[in-house]
Amino acid sequence: MNYQTILDEIQQTTKGQAFGGEVASYIPELAKVDPHKFGMHLCSLEGGQYGVGDSEEKFSIQSIVKVLSLVFAIAKINYTNEVIWSRVQVEPSGNPFNSLVQIEYERGIPRNPFINAGALVIADILVSHCDDPKAEFIEFIRTLAHNANIHYNDTVAASEQKTGYRNRAVINLMKSFGNIKNKVDDVLSFYYYTCSLMMTCRELAQTFLFLTNQGITLPGKEVILTKSQSKRINALMQTCGFYDEAGEFSFRVGLPGKSGVGGGIVAVHPGSYSVAVWSPPLNAKGNSAKGMKALEMLTTKTGLSIF
């Protein structure tokens, strides 16, 4: 498969086209990002590296991190299934990522770990069981990425801390139902730091490669997840990775994936490749408009979706 030619074609075809969307502004620091940025990077299971555009520029990965936080909770803390899955469900939410409505009538148990409510519960679990959650988490990411040059962004984290009214409402509502065990401020602070991680498309694709390889990192061959756990993470990305647009992403792209309001999307094709794309303007559902189009073109041109 000539991945480089395909990525070049995607870049050429989409250049200058209008895909609509707005750069996220509810986190003031993200509103400063240049909307014209575009990068894409693909890692093949055989070790091939293919990139175009701004694929080596770092950006705020935001909700893409929710996958990595869940993997960390499952892999490193050696949790029994019950401890996690009694506190968060595995159902698509069909609602926006920051919605409050289901928390009320489902008595504080979020629909899945990839909406904000679910990710806050995972953050709470990590705060309970790590001596230094921030330090341990970034160490884990650096191992997955085979890269020590990955850092939190203090400015982005502080910016969201200041204006994150909705997350504060979400976490307080869950706390009222007993599903947050630690201090709200401690959990929120850790969550915002995880969302602020800065990574390039190349680093993201490399970090997610283990999910195309049944839970084993490449090239390091470190076992992060069992085959079954790896399958489950991919299943969750497929059904819940794009909130109330998960169906649309499956329909158009056909890969397990996860988006973030920084404009990044990661997707994996188990057995073939991992890919990351970055374009800051978001559609109405909070997913990168051009990023979705680029991935749709990738699976069409390669014929490699999971369906």
Ligand code: GLN
């Ligand atoms: N940090 C963002 C928030 O909590 C992440 C949301 C996202 O990327 N969808 O609102």
